[in-house]
Amino acid sequence: MSDSLSTRSLIKRLLLLVVVMFAFGFALVPIYDVMCKAFGINGKTGDAYSGTQTVDEQRQVRVQFLATNASDMTWGFQPKADALIVHPGATNEMLFVAHNPTDKPMTAQAVPSIVPSAAAAYFHKTECFCFTQQVLQPGERIEMPVRFIVDRDLPQDVYHLTLGYTLFDITASKPPVAKTGS
CATH class of the missing domain: 2.60.370.10 (Ctag/Cox11)
Known part of the structure; x- marks a missing residue:
């Protein structure tokens, strides 16, 4: 009976580990973005740009x-x-x-x-x-x-x-x- 209990306990722990790993995988993108912003690295350019602007000749x-x-x-x-x-x-x-x-x-x-x-x-x-x-x-x-x-x-x-x-x-x-x- 104790073998059956330990097997069930192991399966529960493994399933919990799988769920935690899956959640961590989803959290990686926002964590990466926050880290890049905090450390000022890997700046991504703005989205596709279709607007027109007047030129600011006074600024360089x-x-x-x-x-x-x-x-x-x-x-x-x-x-x-x-x-x-x-x-x-x-x-x-x-x-x-x-x-x-x-x-x-x-x-x-x-x-x-x-x-x-x-x-x-x-x-x-x-x-x-x-x-x-x-x-x-x-x-x-x-x-x-x-x-x-x-x-x-x-x-x-x-x-x-x-x-x-x-x-x-x-x-x-x-x-x-x-x-x-x-």
Whole structure:
């Protein structure tokens, strides 16, 4: 009889553990968002932007651009310039250059981040290479645009933003198709 009781007790504990793990999985996203906000990391850009704004010619904001590769990425990847001085409300563009130096086609995905993270909601990308996966053939080099607007409602104490991209090799999960000569 005691074996039956201990088995039931073990099953109850295991089921409780499964429920707790399931609840923790749902709680991870809000916990992550709170931690990012608290520590000022991994700022996500604002949602899709379709509005128009008048340009604030009196105000200037410096937008710095960074490009890094994930540890397994072999591509060359950099912005055409280190920074732009922009006016809130104006549409701006920066080109990023990617080069596949390998002898095989590769697929990549860029993940953006904005610092300071509190200002990320005021940074609107209207076009970005990060919206789609990039496929480069061996030796291919491309220029990839990002078009953006810094919102006029950006807090007045923010005068410098950094837009960073990390480029990941996703070839294993999304194998590219090699182009054949025509």
